[in-house]
Each structure stands twice: as structure tokens, then as C-alpha cells.
Amino acid sequence: MTSLADPRRAIEAERSGTRIECAHCRLPVPAGLADVAAEHQFCCEGCRAVWTTLHACGLERYYELAAREAEESETRPAQVTGRRYAHLDRPEFAARHVRIDADGRAGAEFRLDGLRCGACVWLIEALPRIVPGLLVLRVDLGRSALHVEWDPDRIGLGSIARRLDGLGYQLLPLANPNERELDRLNDRRWLIRLGVAAAIASNAMAVAFAIYGGILAPMELGYRLFFQWIAVLLAVLSLAWPGRVFFVNAWTALRTRTPHMDLPVAVGLAAMLVSGLVNTMRGTGSIYGESATTLVFLLLVGRFVQYRQQRKARQEIELITALVPAVARRLMADGSIEEIPIDALRSGDLVQVPAGESVPCDGVLRGEAGSARTTRFDLALLTGESMPVGVSAGEPVFAGTRPLDRPIEVEVTSTGAETRAGRIAALVAEASSRRPPIVELVNRIGGWFLATVLLFAFGTAWFWWGRIGGEAALERAVALLVVTCPCALGLATPLAIMSGIGKAARRGIFIKGGDVLERIAHARSVVLDKTGTITEGSVALLERHGDDQAIRLAAALERSSAHPIATALVAAIDAGEFPAASDVTERSGHGIAGSILGRRVAVGSQRFMGEVDAVLPEWAMECARGALTNVRSPVFVAVDGTVAAVVAVGDPIRPEAKGIIKALRGRGHAVAMASGDHPAVARAVARAVGLPEDCCAGGLTPEAKVDFVLESRRAGPVIMVGDGVNDLAAMAAADVGVAVRNGAQAALAVADVCLAAGGVRPLADLVAGARRTMTTIRLNLAISIGYNALGATLAFAGLVNPLVAAILMPVSGLTVTAIALTMPRFDAAPRSVSR
């Protein structure tokens, strides 16, 4: 499967001017794989297999549909794994995942990998017509989910999965099928609650307009009573139906004696309702129809956002574990291979892992002992390191990493939660739960505000009762209640936050909640990951010395290799005029040699130069030493037995990193770097971006990164910026996790902030914008509290009657709204930073 065409090869084919499209995925076919004689060209065996299957089944229409969808979807080669999926037919799997309904139909939900666009939906949902016994397939694109219904007497789940696999889609069992169903029901309950609350609030608002209109132009008592009764009935409905959740929570809080934000909210809402009812029966005073219903709606919106965030975090933890395959290919004593679920693996078992697939367990790499032959591994999941790392026999390998160049055998030491990937998932879960619960600002202030105002109102009535008589005392209390309407206060925070988040989003900064802004504004230190955050996260050509033609020959030779260094060379150097190399031999991890136009070309390490007996002049060694001090890997190019050129490759530092770090430090943030790479590499990068060496730590495991963040947290709140799964736990342990573009999917989801604009450039904007938003909120709170305090004092003194109060009430709300919508800006970071 390593020969799977990747886009890098596509670039190469394009360079050589012979662009041939793959008949299945439409990506260019690598020059080496093109078969001039054949009618249809394929970029890889996966695509060929899928194309053949589709034509054999009469599903060619897929290509027509895919062409129509092409603009909005990415394309990639089909991946056919050829797994047996035997574990899906086991009774223990059926017991956990499969439901059988009354007609004997079986049904189950899965995650589906390989979905791209609408054409996939058509293709998959057309399958039941061709496969007997398969009744329904239903795709959910947004969630990459698949609902399957089949007749268990005619077909097995394993054979359905094999069919889908043959088309390039992998069926993955859900980790927790019951939980998914529960989430679905909860989502629906929230949706209904929100919808009903919004409908009641808008109707109450309409009625309230009529009532306030009546204050200005007096209307007959009959009409007024009519409106008031309707308004109060709507308020009762709103509190009893969607708002019931607050009372239920408050009651639980009372019973268990644990203070809860819903308690003051419930008291306030109940007091509003009671005084509204009493006033309606008395026929005078405010009935709070629109205030109570709007408050219920706004509070519910806050709760809903919070609920969604928590659920998302939980699902992403699941996602990390999903990166580790659920099935292992166990090698039996007789040499045959059996597919079994990883739960059934025992330590000491032998497992075979095809090249390019993830290792399902932690274990020890098998092979001839003492053999110098190493297998290159992609360890990105664990270390975030961009370069493949060589592992030799007898050394440990970890779940979730991938062997790149050949199939391997692993002796199992631990599986599941015991693996390093499993422990990282547990760390993420633990770190997320350690974070203080998100308390929506609306609740925090709104609830206590209501309680305070009611207390004041009762105080006012009680104080004046004996002095100026019951009627006048009540009037002052009601005026106080009206003039201190919580609308302005309730709106102040959410509006400023919404406006801040909206403006940030327009600049490619996606913030996942108001509390995040608050935490960013208070952050003291910023911890940056190196690979992919400060650096580009990919290998690129950084230096070239010596003969230009030799370098072009090297690039021509490297076209036939998939090694990252080869990719970097091919991408940076135009070798268009040279034909493909012949007699190519590649020594994994060392170099590559071949002939082009009769010249012998060798590209590789110093050791490889020795192996091909190439002469190494002193200037070349000088260049290599220079590259090494800058932590770049030198690569020698020998033509006809003499080294003619030296190039150096490395992970380039993002050009804007230095300026951003300087700007952050200028604003008083402590900036630190935590890297999984070798400490020497980390120090070199720190030097290059102007960070003192004591602020940078290298060679950190994901676990050590968490400790690093926790250590920094002692001095104050921490923002952790990273891109990979290896940063996940650290991001969750920090007060704010920021994921930079092109990061791992799981990283994007666990993060509180995602930067879509590329690199760390938006980081300075983010910090400055968050501070400005918090200033706006404080200003708004000060204005509305000041206004309310003034209004309450005037009402207490009898200087405001309810009519004037009702007119004045919206003024504070309008002021606050105007400030909230105009103030927070995310673009005011000094522009020089980005240059």
C-alpha cells in the first residue's frame, strides 16, 4: 500500500509535463505508474480496484455525480485495505451494536471513513440494490456516520463491510453505541426546549409592545387587562415548559445542599412570575411577561452552548482512541493470519501490521536480532515529529504509529487503555475535567442581580409602607422593579462576546465560547509547540551548494522516491528536462542511486556516499558541518563518483514567528516553547525566533508537555498553542488550547480556539482582541449597573413613576447594545507584527 499515489507524486508528474489523470480519483498519475497502452490510467491499486468494482456493478454514474460535486470537495485516492472484518460477525459484537426489530431486520450505526462528497452518498445508498440481503444504507455526511439495515438470514455484517471496503470506505464500529443514542435524544430535547422558549418569548414581546403602547396612549381597562392576562399566561407557559429545567436543577441543588447557579435564577424567575400574577390580578403594575420569557430563552441558549461544548470534548477523546485500529491481524503458530478484535489480544501474541497501517497495540518490533535493518515509522501521533524515525528489531513500537516501508511483526506487550495512546486519551479526559466548569456570565450575574433587585423592591415596599401608605409604597417598589429590568445587564455580556467572536471569526480565528475570551484575556504565559506551530511542520529545501546541474539531476532521481527529503527536493527544484532515472536502488533511510542519461547519480547521507564509493571533497564536508550547526540535515549529491553538490533540508521556521513572539513578549506575556523534538533542534529554533534558551524545552513526551504546562500554570493562566495529537493533553491541561491550521482533526476539536488563517500570525490579534472584548464587557457592566443603581435610588426616593421607568428602561439596553456591537475589534494588533 505504500505505492498509494500521494499528491507529492502528482506534482512531479505535472512537472514533467505528462499529466495523466487517474480514472477514479482524478489525481494525476505518477509517471512511473502510467501505462501508455491501457485505456484507463490509475494512480494506485486502490483506485483501480474501486473503478473495476464500480463498472462491474453498473455504478458508473458515480463518476458523473462526482464531477458535478468536484468543486466543493477534496479528492484523494481510494484506500482499499482488504481487511476481512470477521469480528463484525461475532456474537459479542452483535450483542453490543446490533438491534433486531420485529420483522427480523437487523440495524446498526457505524462511523464511515473515506466519505468525500455527495457522490459517495449516492454510491453507498445505491448498494442495497446490488447486494442481496442488504436493505438500507443511510449516510450522514456531517457526522461521517452510516446507518445499516440488513436481513441477517441472507447476509452477514462482515460481508457488507467487505463490500464497502472494496469501494474505499472503511466501516468503523462506534465505541459507545448507547451513548450516541442518548446524545441524539438529548440534542432533540434541547432543540425543542430552545424552539418553544423562542416562540413564547417573541409572542410575549409582541403583546408587551401593545401594553407599553397603552402606557403612552391610555387604552380602555378591558383591553389592558386582556393583554396583561395573555402576557402573564405566556410567562407561566414559558417557565413551566422550557424553563422547568431551572426549577428542577434548583430543587436538586437545594436537596443535595450544593450551591448551583440555577438556584438564584429559579428564585428570580419565580419572584417575577408571582409579582406578575399578583399585579395582573390587582390590575396595576408590571407583569414581566416579556422579561421573564426572554430571560428564559437567553439562559437556555447559554446552557445549550455549554452542553454542546462538553459533549464535543467527550467525543474527541473517543476520536483519539479511534485512531488506533480496533482489529489486529494475529499471526498463528502455523503461519496463517487471523483477524481478531484488539480486546482479544494477549500479551506475547504476534501481530502483523501492513505498511502504512496503524499499529493496534504497544509492543516490540520483531525481526532478526542484531539486524541493522531499520523500519521507518511515522510517529506523528505520539511525538508530532515530522520526520519518520527508524526503529530496529527488538525496540518498542507504539499503538497509533505507522510503519512506512514494509509490513512488520509486533510482539504485543499492552493493548487498549494500557497503551501510550490510551494513556494520552485518559490524560486528555482528566485534564478536561480538571478545568473549572464553565459558568456562563449571564447566569452568574443575571441570577444574583434578580435576587438583589427583588430584595431591594421588598425593602422599598416595607420601608415606605408605614410612612406613605401601602398604595404609594407598592408603586415605588414596582417602579424600582421596572427601572432595574435585567435586560441591559443580561445583554451586556453575551452581546459583547457574540460581537467579539463574530469579528474574530471574520479574521479566521474561531473561538468556541465566551469564557474562552475571558481566559485568554487573563493569560500570563503562552506555550508554543515547535513542529507545525513555530515551524512549517514539513521538510523543505533550505540550502544548496555546488553544481546546479547536479542538484537538478538529484531532483530527477528523487522523483522515484516517496521519502520526505525526496519530496522536498522535487518540490523545490525544476528538473523538467531530465528523463526518469533507470536502475534505481533505494537504501531506506540512507539514500538513493540510479542512472540518468548515462550518468551515475547518488543522493544521500555521508554514509551512503561511502557505500557508493563517491569522493567527498573538503568543501562539501564544510557545507555539511555548517548545515548541521543550524540543525539541518545535509544531503550529498554525487555524479559519476564525485560529490558535486550539497543541499540541506529541514523544517523551515514560519517567517512571522519571530515578530509574533516579540509582540507577545512586548505585551507582558511569558512565551515558552515545548517541543517533542531533540533538545538541540529545539534550542536552535528558539535561537532563531529570539527566545532565550531557558524558555524552551525539547525532547518532551506528550506526558511531559502536560507537566510543562502545569508547571507554567503555577505562575498564572496559560495558553497552549499546538497542532498535533501529541499536544492534545497539554492543550486540555492549559487554560486555553489553541490549534493552528492544518493540525490534527482531534486537536482542532479539543482546542478552545482554532486559527484558520495559517501559522501563528493571528495569535497576537487573538490576545489583543480578547482583552478588548473584556474591556467592553466591563464597561457595559459598569454602565448598566450604574444605570440600575441610579434608577433604583430614584425609584426608592419616589422620583420615578412606573410610566417614566418603562420609557427609560430601554435606554440603558440600547446604550449597552451599541457599545457591544462597535467596541471589540480583532484587527488592531500592530500591522508590523505580520511582516
Place this chain on the structure above:
Amino acid sequence: MSAIYLALPVSLLIAIAAVFAFIWAARRDQFEDLDTPPKRMLLDDEPSRHAHSGDRS
């Protein structure tokens, strides 16, 4: 003006009908997946051959 005694309850009844329509839709998972159905609608099948394919069992 007395028409308001009729107009307001009628408008509330309409609102109630809308709320119940919304709940009905939510209970039938109409808001479950907002991405796939619009695609599915556009990716219609060839009209003739498999008119009732979905129900075949």
C-alpha cells in the same frame, strides 16, 4: 379595536400550531442531519430502472 379580542387569540393559535409543527418535525429527526439530504435530493437516481428500489426486501 374590539377585533383584537379575536385577532390576538387567533394569532396565538397560529403560533401554537407552528410550535407543534416544529416539535413534530424535531421528533421525526428532521433536524438530525442538515448536510446529507440536500445532496441526496440532487443526486437522484436514473428515473426508470429502480423506481421502488428502496422498499425492495
